[in-house]
Amino acid sequence: xxxxxxxxxxxxxxxxxxxxxxDGGKVLIERLMHLFEVQSRxxxxxxxxxxxxxxxxxxxxxxxxxxxxxxxxxLTGWPMEYLCFGTGDLTQLKKPVTxxxxxxxxxxxxxxxxxxxxxxxxxxxxxxxxYEKIEATINMLQHCNVRGNDNDLVVKDGENxxxxxxxxxxxxxxxxxxxxxxxxxxxxxxxxxxxxxxLLEDNERFPIDTQVTKIVGKVVSVLKKA
Numbered sequence: 001x002x003x004x005x006x007x008x009x010x011x012x013x014x015x016x017x018x019x020x021x022x023d024g025g026k027v028l029i030e031r032l033m034h035l036f037e038v039q040s041r042x043x044x045x046x047x048x049x050x051x052x053x054x055x056x057x058x059x060x061x062x063x064x065x066x067x068x069x070x071x072x073x074x075l076t077g078w079p080m081e082y083l084c085f086g087t088g089d090l091t092q093l094k095k096p097v098t099x100x101x102x103x104x105x106x107x108x109x110x111x112x113x114x115x116x117x118x119x120x121x122x123x124x125x126x127x128x129x130x131y132e133k134i135e136a137t138i139n140m141l142q143h144c145n146v147r148g149n150d151n152d153l154v155v156k157d158g159e160n161x162x163x164x165x166x167x168x169x170x171x172x173x174x175x176x177x178x179x180x181x182x183x184x185x186x187x188x189x190x191x192x193x194x195x196x197x198x199l200l201e202d203n204e205r206f207p208i209d210t211q212v213t214k215i216v217g218k219v220v221s222v223l224k225k226a
Contacts, residue, residue: 022084024064029055031086035078048072067224075132120154120161126183131156145220153217157186161223168218171197171208175219180212186219 007013023031029041038044041055048068057063069083081088121128144163155162155177164177173190188200189208198205 020084022064022066023086025059025062027086028064029058031083032072035076070223118152118154118163120156122156123184123186126179126185128153128155128184144223155186159224162186162219163221163223164217165220166217168220169215171215177216177219178208179214179216184216189215 022028029044032048033039033041033044036044036047038047041052045052045055050065050068058065064084069080072078073080073083079088120131122131123129145165152166153164155164162175162177168176171189171191174188175186176189177184177186178189179185189197190200190205191197192205197208197210199208
């Protein structure tokens, strides 16, 4: 039996097309305040990077900020089930990190599988600079199309996180991390019918010299700030 037939006949997969009734608004805000051990919405907003007005809007509209919850899950290891519904195995919860140097705090994975930690980098003066580490479940890593091993890395591009698979070094079409004379850049690359690879910028294209340009990996997923 193929995977298609197996899952197509599994009735519970009908639920994939149904909306998920996650907690939001006031209930979620109070849960986050409890988890982060803060005393007020002002402290919570400052901690997670949203304004008091945004928190007020969440309350009025009973908003569930899904991407923010994913970020919190990746950074802290708190179960998504508990973040979204307030249920699950609470013994899995960890104390919020208080050290701003996350690369030290999450240096060793506490998950029950090997290599569940991804290093986040920023690009400074053309060089990859270690920013912090994130710890994730296998399902989350698979969602981002990475495996959480030494072949994967994450680049912080503004407010977004770019998940990069360093096994993808053969350019076809997409966004890639590459370096020219050891200077790293992220850009849109494409292999055109003439057999050459071009960098596409502002409706212009620039040929890539493969002798001096090394493809580090392809951006396979982007996590955007809510």
